Amino acid sequence: MSDAKAKKTPRVPENAPVSEKEQQTLDLIVEKLKPQLEKHRTSQGTLLRFVRGFKDDPHPQQKSLEMVEMMLKWRDEVNVEKIVSTIHPKEALFKTMWVTGLHGETRDGHVVYIERLGMINPSKIQKEFTHDDIMHFHIQMMERVTAYKDRLSDERGQRVYKQVVILDLKGLGLSHLSSKFIDPMKKIIHVDQFCYPETLLQMFVVNAGLMVKTAWALASPFVDPITKSNIHFGNDKLLQYIDKGQLPKFLGGDCRCKDGNCLIENFVPGPSDGKGSLIRSDTSKSKNDSGDDPTARSSLSADHRDKK
Numbered sequence: 001m002s003d004a005k006a007k008k009t010p011r012v013p014e015n016a017p018v019s020e021k022e023q024q025t026l027d028l029i030v031e032k033l034k035p036q037l038e039k040h041r042t043s044q045g046t047l048l049r050f051v052r053g054f055k056d057d058p059h060p061q062q063k064s065l066e067m068v069e070m071m072l073k074w075r076d077e078v079n080v081e082k083i084v085s086t087i088h089p090k091e092a093l094f095k096t097m098w099v100t101g102l103h104g105e106t107r108d109g110h111v112v113y114i115e116r117l118g119m120i121n122p123s124k125i126q127k128e129f130t131h132d133d134i135m136h137f138h139i140q141m142m143e144r145v146t147a148y149k150d151r152l153s154d155e156r157g158q159r160v161y162k163q164v165v166i167l168d169l170k171g172l173g174l175s176h177l178s179s180k181f182i183d184p185m186k187k188i189i190h191v192d193q194f195c196y197p198e199t200l201l202q203m204f205v206v207n208a209g210l211m212v213k214t215a216w217a218l219a220s221p222f223v224d225p226i227t228k229s230n231i232h233f234g235n236d237k238l239l240q241y242i243d244k245g246q247l248p249k250f251l252g253g254d255c256r257c258k259d260g261n262c263l264i265e266n267f268v269p270g271p272s273d274g275k276g277s278l279i280r281s282d283t284s285k286s287k288n289d290s291g292d293d294p295t296a297r298s299s300l301s302a303d304h305r306d307k308k
């Protein structure tokens with residue numbers, strides 16, 4: 001793949017003004033793909049991710065256009081709109097088996113997406129869910145996170161299209177090397193890479209065992225330095241970026257979510273309102289001490305601060 005071999009240049013900060021060159025590419029994309037972009041209500045933030053995500057390709061303008069086109073085709077093929085608005089009959093079960101979701105914010109205001117990969121039981125997942133089911137839930141999650149960030153951008157008047165990811169590997173073992181786990185993960189990574197590029201700000205890998213640490217030590221000399229600088233190992237690193245109150249207890253934080261069941265409690269998917277939205281948990285809908293209605297705010301962190 002040509003882009004994988006291209007030398008990476010430093011990433012453009014999300015909030016950096018759109019450069020003239022970027023604008024030219026955006027204009028080209030809109031000119032060529034206007035009906036499809038309108039059909040899928042593609043935001044400017046999303047387009048800019050494609051422009052910036054493929055900036056190191058030898059032919060960046062053409063590449064960004066191609067990738068947006070590919071993404072739009074993929075959205076038609078898998079029918080993303082339908083996925084977003086469809087409640088899967090086994091959603092509740094899935095959420096207990098594949099625990100993932102948004103939780104709080106970093107000190108610099110980025111949403112934090114936590115994936116408890118080590119807790120997944122590959123055999124049980126395969127017994128209950130097909131790869132299509134798994135992809136259904138993943139797409140729903142990515143769409144809601146994207147819509148949430150678009151909303152944050154509107155409210156703050158500044159672009160927020162990246163998130164911080166915490167991969168919790170507690171429980172990861174040899175069973176996770178089986179194709180039951182690796183195959184759906186490969187599909188997820190592929191979709192994220194090509195259909196949701198440039199969304200990762202920093203990744204924190206926590207509770208990694210010796211196996212993962214060794215694999216990383218072997219692989220890291222071959223990993224691009226810019227990518228490497230955004231991947232952090234170790235639980236203590238988290239607290240350098242995220243306040244304790246914004247982290248669940250299982251990651252060393254002291255958030256006040258009910259039952260400590262943070263991710264299931266806080267990331268309650270709701271029906272799409274056109275943009276998709278993060279719907280708050282029931283407990284956060286009550287008025288807080290200051291009399292504000294927390295549902296009126298979009299910041300996930302407010303949930304954590306307001307709860308008693």
Ligand SMILES: [Zn+2]
Pocket residue numbers: 103247248249255256257260261262263
């Ligand atoms: Zn919590």
